[in-house]
Amino acid sequence: MPPPAPRGAFHRRRWAWLKDTRYIRVMRPLLLRVAAPAHLTVATLLAALAAAAPLRAQSVNLVTTADRIFAAWNTTHSPGCAVGVARGGVTLLERGYGMADLAGERPITPATILESGSVAKQFTAAAVMVLVADGKVALEDDARKYLPELPLYGRTITVRNLLTHTSGLREWSNLMAWQGWPRGTRVHTQPYVYSVITAQKALNYPVGEHYSYTNSGFLLLRTLVERVSGKTFAEFSKARLFAPLGLTHTQWRDDYTRIVPGLAQAYSREGTGFSIDMPTDNIIAAGGLLTTVGDWLRWNNSLTKKTLGAGVVDSLTRQMRLTNGLEIAYALGLTVGKYRGTREVAHSGSTAGYSTYLARYPELGDLSIAVLCNVAGANPTSSTRQLVDALHPELPRAAALDTVAADQNALRAWRGLYEDGRWHEVTVLDTAGGLLRQGNTPIRALRDGTLMMGGQRIRLAMDKDGRTRTIRTVTSDGDSVVYTWRAETTAKPTPTELAAYAGRYRSDEIGTTFTVAVENGALTVSPRAGLSETLSPTFRDAFDGPSNAVWFTRDAKGRVTAMHFGAARVWDFVSTRIP
Numbered sequence: 001m002p003p004p005a006p007r008g009a010f011h012r013r014r015w016a017w018l019k020d021t022r023y024i025r026v027m028r029p030l031l032l033r034v035a036a037p038a039h040l041t042v043a044t045l046l047a048a049l050a051a052a053a054p055l056r057a058q059s060v061n062l063v064t065t066a067d068r069i070f071a072a073w074n075t076t077h078s079p080g081c082a083v084g085v086a087r088g089g090v091t092l093l094e095r096g097y098g099m100a101d102l103a104g105e106r107p108i109t110p111a112t113i114l115e116s117g118s119v120a121k122q123f124t125a126a127a128v129m130v131l132v133a134d135g136k137v138a139l140e141d142d143a144r145k146y147l148p149e150l151p152l153y154g155r156t157i158t159v160r161n162l163l164t165h166t167s168g169l170r171e172w173s174n175l176m177a178w179q180g181w182p183r184g185t186r187v188h189t190q191p192y193v194y195s196v197i198t199a200q201k202a203l204n205y206p207v208g209e210h211y212s213y214t215n216s217g218f219l220l221l222r223t224l225v226e227r228v229s230g231k232t233f234a235e236f237s238k239a240r241l242f243a244p245l246g247l248t249h250t251q252w253r254d255d256y257t258r259i260v261p262g263l264a265q266a267y268s269r270e271g272t273g274f275s276i277d278m279p280t281d282n283i284i285a286a287g288g289l290l291t292t293v294g295d296w297l298r299w300n301n302s303l304t305k306k307t308l309g310a311g312v313v314d315s316l317t318r319q320m321r322l323t324n325g326l327e328i329a330y331a332l333g334l335t336v337g338k339y340r341g342t343r344e345v346a347h348s349g350s351t352a353g354y355s356t357y358l359a360r361y362p363e364l365g366d367l368s369i370a371v372l373c374n375v376a377g378a379n380p381t382s383s384t385r386q387l388v389d390a391l392h393p394e395l396p397r398a399a400a401l402d403t404v405a406a407d408q409n410a411l412r413a414w415r416g417l418y419e420d421g422r423w424h425e426v427t428v429l430d431t432a433g434g435l436l437r438q439g440n441t442p443i444r445a446l447r448d449g450t451l452m453m454g455g456q457r458i459r460l461a462m463d464k465d466g467r468t469r470t471i472r473t474v475t476s477d478g479d480s481v482v483y484t485w486r487a488e489t490t491a492k493p494t495p496t497e498l499a500a501y502a503g504r505y506r507s508d509e510i511g512t513t514f515t516v517a518v519e520n521g522a523l524t525v526s527p528r529a530g531l532s533e534t535l536s537p538t539f540r541d542a543f544d545g546p547s548n549a550v551w552f553t554r555d556a557k558g559r560v561t562a563m564h565f566g567a568a569r570v571w572d573f574v575s576t577r578i579p
Contacts, residue, residue: 062085062093063093065387065390073097073098074098079100079265079266079267079375080108081373081374082108082110082114082292083095083097083370084368084371087364087365087367091294095110096110096112098374098375100265102267108374110294111292111294113260113263113290113292114264114356114372114374115279115289116291116356117348118286118351120289120349121218123289124218124222124333125163125334126316128221128225129315130240132315133312140158142158143159143224144157146223146224147224153168153202155206155208157207160332161207162217162224163221164320164328165211166208166212166322167207167217168206168209169204169217169220170216172215174565175196175570176196178527178565179510180526180528180531183280184279184352187280188281188282188283190222190282190284193219196510197220204422204570209323210322211477211479215286216286218285218333221285222284233284234252244307244308245302247298247299249292250295252290253282253288256278256279260290266351266376268353268377269375269376279354287349292372293370297368300360300368300370303360316332316333316334317331317345319331319336326478328477329477339361340396341396342361342392343362344359346358346360354372354373355379356372357369357383358370358371401446401452402447406436406443408434413469414460415429416429416469416486417488417489417490418483418485419483421481421482423570423571429443438453438454443458453471458472468485469485470483486542491537491539491540491542495518498518498523501523501560501563502517502523505575506575507574512527512528512575515532519532519534525563535550548565549567550563561576562575
């Protein structure tokens with residue numbers, strides 16, 4: 001047993017730190033080697049050991065391993081992370097690193113509450129599936145049955161489309177940013193954001209044709225749950241998910257001003273220190289879940305045991321198929337894939353300064369790992385997989401790429417600026433130093449005839465016209481994105497050419513009038529007084545902004561008539577020039 005706690009405020013704070021770190025580090029390794037918290041029954045302990053034995057996890061000292069992986073955060077001078085590991089429903093490790101509150105000298109412990117980011121999506125999906133099990137909702141229902149404010153977009157947006165990011169709906173946070181109010185600059189509310197989403201006249205693509213991550217679908221699902229259940233989303237979640245599963249430390253951040261005991265502050269790096277970076281809106285369901293690593297381990301175990309019912313749980317991991325038949329990794333609020341050859345059911349998350357990862361590995365004795373951090377820049381995904389690597393060194397490693405010498409003379413013909421066919425991002429290939437490069441990364445050739453552009457496998461192609469060059473990349477789901485050659489070098493528009501874009505452009509979809517002007521020889525875009533962005537030219541009529549592509553279109557007489565924005569989650573947002 002640890003010694004009695006000392007008296008005095010200062011000593012009590014130091015005692016909390018010692019009790020939560022040094023005592024656990026020094027006194028508990030032996031217990032953690034055999035994966036057995038002291039309260040377990042003998043039968044449960046034996047079952048846990050039996051499950052772990054063939055998987056070699058019993059030979060790993062998890063405290064030492066976790067201390068190594070999270071060493072950068074194991075200090076009283078920075079934020080950090082909480083980590084939990086379980087196998088077969090038995091907790092092997094719950095541990096905290098760094099500080100929950102730098103000003104208050106409060107350390108992160110397993111009991112510390114942190115925010116989920118997008119890991120919350122599986123909880124929202126489960127809430128919808130509970131209503132499906134109740135017979136009140138069907139996944140193939142037209143979403144307009146519950147959300148009649150949604151426009152008709154040609155094809156039906158189903159409830160399943162909302163859950164799988166295949167609806168084509170534009171990302172709400174991009175729309176707010178283009179109004180001039182990025183997240184963190186004002187309080188966004190569910191009713192207002194809902195009204196903006198349902199005011200959109202177009203989608204990114206025809207429903208079901210592509211996967212495009214968007215929080216908008218899950219924001220709509222919150223309203224769906226509330227309308228069908230007759231309860232607030234928080235009330236329904238507590239009654240049908242949190243309370244039945246024993247998630248006693250889990251709740252939604254539906255009021256960001258509410259004081260939550262035990263909640264860790266979130267931080268971002270600023271210079272050599274940190275600044276507070278907390279969420280300041282009341283948008284939940286896509287994120288905004290407050291929880292602990294222990295509750296997340298219990299949640300994963302409930303999914304393994306199908307406590308909510310096989311129909312509910314099995315649906316959560318049923319991967320979506322696009323209209324062309326391609327099965328993607330995304331299911332209902334969860335991604336189903338492989339890590340080192342073993343099945344991984346997981347999701348990552350980030351909100352303001354919080355970053356998280358929650359994963360299950362069913363083929364590794366139902367291994368479950370939860371990582372919640374209160375600092376932007378932490379890498380919970382990498383930390384999780386390092387834990388898997390330590391527990392299972394026997395898993396196969398990815399084969400090394402079979403590279404061959406590239407024909408640089410042939411590759412020189414491919415230099416230039418390429419525009420992707422979705423969100424109009426520009427990629428530049430250059431031959432600086434005699435090698436074809438994307439930025440500072442040389443294009444590598446593979447023996448099978450494909451090339452590597454950074455971490456992506458690509459193919460170069462010339463159309464039948466002998467002039468149109470394209471780069472085709474393949475996503476992790478097997479979908480492809482095509483980049484088309486636009487120019488050999490970056491455009492350098494004259495002041496007269498820039499002046500042709502100047503004017504006002506209106507979007508009724510977000511209720512914003514943009515002012516485009518020429519300032520100090522550069523083109524700027526302003527959505528409201530006091531806020532403007534400077535654009536950098538790429539090719540004719542096209543520019544790069546700080547967070548999105550911008551391009552202009554002309555009428556038959558060559559007059560500029562519209563301005564377009566493009567980003568990964570909003571492919572073509574149009575504002576019309578005001579005469």
